[in-house]
Amino acid sequence: MRGFIMICAVLLTAGILPAQHEYTPGDVQDGQRLFAASCAICHGPEGDAVPGVDLGHGKFKRASSDGELIPIIEKGIPGTAMPPNNFNDFQAGTIVAYLRSMAASIAVSASIPGDAARGKAIFEGKGNCLNCHRVQGRGSRMGPELTDIGALRRAVQLEQSILDPDAEILPQNRFLRVVTKDGNTVTGRLLNQDAWTIELFDSKERLVTFQKTGVKEYAFIDKSSMPSYKGKLSTQELADLVSYLSSLKGIEAK
Amino acid sequence: MTARKILLVTCLFSTLAWSQVSFDRIVHADKEPQNWLTYSGTMLSQRHSSLTQITPENVKNLQLQWVYQARSLEKFEATPLVVDGILYTVQAPNDVIALDAATGRVYWTYSYSPAAESRPCCGRVNRGLAILGDTLFMGTIDAHLIAIDAKNGKPLWNTTVAKAESGYALTHAPLVVKDKVIVGTAGGEYGIRGFIAAYDVTTGKEAWRFYTVAAPGEPGGDSWKNDAWKTGGGSVWVTGSYDPALNLTYWGIGNPGPDWNGDPRPGDNLYTDSVVALDPDTGKLKWYYQFSPHDEFDYDSVQVPVLADMPWPDKNGRTTQRKLMFWANRNGLFYALDRTSGEFLMGKPFVEVNWMNGFDEKGRPMRVPGKTPSKEGTLIYPGNQGGTNWYSPSFSPRTGLFYIPSWVNYSSIYVKTEQEYVEGRTYGSGVPRSPIPFGRNAQNFRKEDEGYGAVRAVDAKTGEKKWEFKMNDVTEAGILTTDSDLLFSGGREGYFFALDDRTGAPLWKAAVGGTVASGPMTYSVGGRQFVAVAAGSSLFTFALPQ
Numbered sequence: 001m002r003g004f005i006m007i008c009a010v011l012l013t014a015g016i017l018p019a020q021h022e023y024t025p026g027d028v029q030d031g032q033r034l035f036a037a038s039c040a041i042c043h044g045p046e047g048d049a050v051p052g053v054d055l056g057h058g059k060f061k062r063a064s065s066d067g068e069l070i071p072i073i074e075k076g077i078p079g080t081a082m083p084p085n086n087f088n089d090f091q092a093g094t095i096v097a098y099l100r101s102m103a104a105s106i107a108v109s110a111s112i113p114g115d116a117a118r119g120k121a122i123f124e125g126k127g128n129c130l131n132c133h134r135v136q137g138r139g140s141r142m143g144p145e146l147t148d149i150g151a152l153r154r155a156v157q158l159e160q161s162i163l164d165p166d167a168e169i170l171p172q173n174r175f176l177r178v179v180t181k182d183g184n185t186v187t188g189r190l191l192n193q194d195a196w197t198i199e200l201f202d203s204k205e206r207l208v209t210f211q212k213t214g215v216k217e218y219a220f221i222d223k224s225s226m227p228s229y230k231g232k233l234s235t236q237e238l239a240d241l242v243s244y245l246s247s248l249k250g251i252e253a254k
Numbered sequence: 255m256t257a258r259k260i261l262l263v264t265c266l267f268s269t270l271a272w273s274q275v276s277f278d279r280i281v282h283a284d285k286e287p288q289n290w291l292t293y294s295g296t297m298l299s300q301r302h303s304s305l306t307q308i309t310p311e312n313v314k315n316l317q318l319q320w321v322y323q324a325r326s327l328e329k330f331e332a333t334p335l336v337v338d339g340i341l342y343t344v345q346a347p348n349d350v351i352a353l354d355a356a357t358g359r360v361y362w363t364y365s366y367s368p369a370a371e372s373r374p375c376c377g378r379v380n381r382g383l384a385i386l387g388d389t390l391f392m393g394t395i396d397a398h399l400i401a402i403d404a405k406n407g408k409p410l411w412n413t414t415v416a417k418a419e420s421g422y423a424l425t426h427a428p429l430v431v432k433d434k435v436i437v438g439t440a441g442g443e444y445g446i447r448g449f450i451a452a453y454d455v456t457t458g459k460e461a462w463r464f465y466t467v468a469a470p471g472e473p474g475g476d477s478w479k480n481d482a483w484k485t486g487g488g489s490v491w492v493t494g495s496y497d498p499a500l501n502l503t504y505w506g507i508g509n510p511g512p513d514w515n516g517d518p519r520p521g522d523n524l525y526t527d528s529v530v531a532l533d534p535d536t537g538k539l540k541w542y543y544q545f546s547p548h549d550e551f552d553y554d555s556v557q558v559p560v561l562a563d564m565p566w567p568d569k570n571g572r573t574t575q576r577k578l579m580f581w582a583n584r585n586g587l588f589y590a591l592d593r594t595s596g597e598f599l600m601g602k603p604f605v606e607v608n609w610m611n612g613f614d615e616k617g618r619p620m621r622v623p624g625k626t627p628s629k630e631g632t633l634i635y636p637g638n639q640g641g642t643n644w645y646s647p648s649f650s651p652r653t654g655l656f657y658i659p660s661w662v663n664y665s666s667i668y669v670k671t672e673q674e675y676v677e678g679r680t681y682g683s684g685v686p687r688s689p690i691p692f693g694r695n696a697q698n699f700r701k702e703d704e705g706y707g708a709v710r711a712v713d714a715k716t717g718e719k720k721w722e723f724k725m726n727d728v729t730e731a732g733i734l735t736t737d738s739d740l741l742f743s744g745g746r747e748g749y750f751f752a753l754d755d756r757t758g759a760p761l762w763k764a765a766v767g768g769t770v771a772s773g774p775m776t777y778s779v780g781g782r783q784f785v786a787v788a789a790g791s792s793l794f795t796f797a798l799p800q
Binding site for chain 1: 631667685687688689690698699700701723724725726727745747748749751760763
């Protein structure tokens with residue numbers, strides 16, 4: 001057997017997968033990305049937007065085991081709004097991994113109804129969130145763009161990022177500190193890298209490339225540059241803020 | 255002599271010179287480094303060229319000469335052949351192209367449409383051709399072997415090697431030995447019973463067949479229990495080598511089936527994950543060495559057997575010239591074997607390995623207890639793609655170094671399941687999962703401790719690492735070295751690059767914009783050296799300015 005992608009092709013039959021897998025954090029992250037890109041538009045980021053279905057809590061109409069879910073993800077359900085998807089078994093398996101991970105966590109703020117309008121006011125006012133984040137063309141580009149964050153991340157994940165930003169830094173949000181041979185230190189979000197170059201989005205919002213031959217040293221910054229809002233927001237404010245972020249589903253075609 | 259006679263003689267001579275790729279020429283391919291007559295360059299499979307026009311000093315001046323853009327989005331894995339200025343390659347899955355090796359202009363294209371039943375596990379790919387006389391040979395993904403007229407691209411014969419609908423496929427470049435063309439069957443994920451077979455170059459008639467999974471009553475048959483041998487895998491999908499003095503051809507054999515659960519197939523499962531030495535005239539087994547007995551990690555031993563003659567100490571410590579075989583295995587270990595007898599001489603990890611922790615006196619690896627696929631998942635180094643894989647290594651007789659496309663600090667979590675065999679369907683009984691995100695662009699943000707790709711150079715005599723060239727992403731690229739101490743390779747990052755083969759220092763690179771999943775090669779036309787590599791869906795050639 002060959003490429004990693006090819007592993008997937010090995011799993012062409014539904015019966016191969018056991019009823020419930022053990023999954024790795026890598027699977028969950030891969031699955032989350034695929035879920036956000038392909039599933040959340042109908043099922044919602046919480047997986048509960050389709051009546052009678054709650055993907056994050058094992059509530060399905062036609063499947064119960066992982067092995068039953070995978071062909072449904074791939075082939076869709078004829079006669080319903082569930083379309084076929086161009087996933088192989090490995091990719092579909094990572095989506096199942098993500099769905100199985102969802103039930104394990106519930107947002108604290110979920111216990112209180114949030115108000116998105118109030119949350120927006122906190123986001124733009126007290127929270128100073130626009131200093132680092134950008135929503136629909138407003139704010140800084142240094143931190144993750146949040147215009148569609150409600151389509152990508154669950155409420156529980158948003159809440160965790162607000163209260164404990166260091167708990168999970170997604171690979172695409174990693175920051176790098178680069179020290180050039182001529183003595184400049186540049187910090188920025190890592191956009192790309194290879195054996196020869198480093199591509200950063202730097203603190204002046206520039207897209208910059210460093211040739212590694214001109215770099216003295218570079219290292220990942222393990223701590224998030226985002227401050228924790230733990231103790232700085234009331235539970236209600238937190239619920240409002242999460243509610244606002246969850247409402248951000250991206251731009252709409254006009 | 256009249257002008258007419260001179261013309262006739264000239265025509266005859268040029269035709270002969272062009273057409274007659276005799277077996278003697280292939281055996282002595284090192285004597286004509288302007289050509290590339292077999293998959294790995296020569297029968298020794300060192301992927302090392304004696305061309306020296308391009309040097310560490312001038313390599314920085316290399317310029318793109320021409321590009322052949324395949325009309326295929328499959329991975330371009332073929333290594334071209336070059337014969338006296340004509341370059342032959344394969345556009346995936348199975349179109350043969352003849353081009354002018356200096357200009358890239360196409361002479362002819364032979365298009366073959368594989369049967370709809372073909373189901374290669376891992377891409378509709380092809381790794382190249384073989385040639386003898388005027389005839390090219392190609393294996394197809396629907397398990398046919400086709401002979402093609404090298405002058406006009408017309409098929410000469412078409413032999414069905416195996417049943418595509420059962421999961422058999424041919425993906426590697428065939429190997430010509432004397433009057434036979436040898437191929438092996440891919441399909442190790444489909445519960446095939448793999449084999450290597452030889453066909454008459456003129457008629458396409460099967461001359462012999464060697465099953466890579468031993469049946470009851472055959473030598474090695476007792477390494478299987480029950481009926482597991484019937485679905486035992488043992489695929490072959492990378493070209494073997496040939497030693498004319500010993501008259502032995504060497505082939506690496508793939509994983510046993512099912513891949514990730516060894517329970518249905520107790521025993522060593524011969525000859526999976528082995529190298530076999532066969533008599534090319536009869537297909538009889540001379541010797542074998544099994545790298546990974548009772549494999550549960552998909553550690554196909556489908557690597558190119560690299561042959562070299564070097565001084566080597568014997569059991570008494572006396573150093574004599576030995577006929578050796580070097581092998582960087584998917585299981586993470588670098589080996590030296592005596593290719594006359596198959597005697598195990600050395601095995602050393604070249605990347606992180608945790609499934610074994612040493613060898614017994616016969617060279618059998620000692621498994622680490624508990625390091626086996628489980629229902630909960632077991633972390634194993636190297637991971638499913640291996641410390642290396644089918645990507646061609648290189649050996650330079652000048653440096654004594656063996657160069658390995660390596661996946662460093664790479665692991666998988668092996669989960670085993672139970673599965674019934676159904677003909678023509680995948681038969682893996684498990685899944686290797688990744689501890690780190692493996693999705694699109696994930697490698698761009700990867701930390702070093704999350705694994706990386708590298709060209710690693712090891713001393714062939716000791717297995718000790720001499721240097722490495724790190725890439726951020728992993729690599730599927732083969733390696734070429736030359737007598738001017740240059741090393742060419744690439745990777746998934748989309749570069750084709752040259753290193754100093756003694757130090758690993760980078761000397762030149764070209765951004766080719768797509769994964770290099772092929773082995774670079776070199777040739778010359780009119781005294782001008784070219785270096786060629788397939789990347790993305792295109793074949794790129796470079797040379798020094800004229």
